[in-house]
Amino acid sequence: MNLIRKFEPADFPRVIEIEKQVFNEHDxxxxxxxxxxxxxxxxxxxxxxxxVGFVVGFLASQMTGRIFSLAVHPAYxxxxxxxxxxxxxIEVFRGVGVSEVILEARLSNVKAMKFYERHGFxxxxxxxxxxxxxxxxxxxxxxxxxx
Numbered sequence: 001m002n003l004i005r006k007f008e009p010a011d012f013p014r015v016i017e018i019e020k021q022v023f024n025e026h027d028x029x030x031x032x033x034x035x036x037x038x039x040x041x042x043x044x045x046x047x048x049x050x051x052v053g054f055v056v057g058f059l060a061s062q063m064t065g066r067i068f069s070l071a072v073h074p075a076y077x078x079x080x081x082x083x084x085x086x087x088x089x090i091e092v093f094r095g096v097g098v099s100e101v102i103l104e105a106r107l108s109n110v111k112a113m114k115f116y117e118r119h120g121f122x123x124x125x126x127x128x129x130x131x132x133x134x135x136x137x138x139x140x141x142x143x144x145x146x147x
Contacts, residue, residue: 002081004088007035007042007054014051015044022071025132034058034068040096041065043088045072045081052076055085057093060102065093067103086119094144101144104130104137116140 007015012035016028034042034056041057053072060066067089072082093101105112107126117123121140130137 001048002084003046004084005044005046006039007044009035011044011051011054015054018051018054018071018073019069021074023069030068031056040092041089043085043092045076045085047076047081053081053085055089057089057101059093059096059098063097063099065089065098065101067101070103082115083119086116090142090144099144101142102139104139106131107136107138113138113140116142 012028012031015031019028019031031042038058041055041059043055044051045053053070053076055070056068057065058068067086070082070085070089072085090101101121102124103116103121104127105116113123117140119142121142124139124141127137127139129135
């Protein structure tokens, strides 16, 4: 059974494991900080009792939600779990009156950019050398209606 729910502290080891498999670029401390400061936007996907994906979103401003990270374990990709996570965090943003959602993706991560474009995000620009390794980021934006 698939379940999309808010992150709980017991999920932390599995979230870090998925982050390392998918990205391996964020300090695990960030995730605990997000839990402590913006837990409504920290959502996990669970399949048969196992955490297989997560999304972290927070308010960048009163009208702007920002997706910090969205990842699904490679063994569970292409099962609409990423879409379910994305939709869940967008609903959180909609509920607090946000009018736009922003994020960035590595320029080399064509799969991620196509995923977000399928969900209505538009490319808005490129930030050179955004990541620690010098890779540039594609900035993306989605307009939403408040709920």
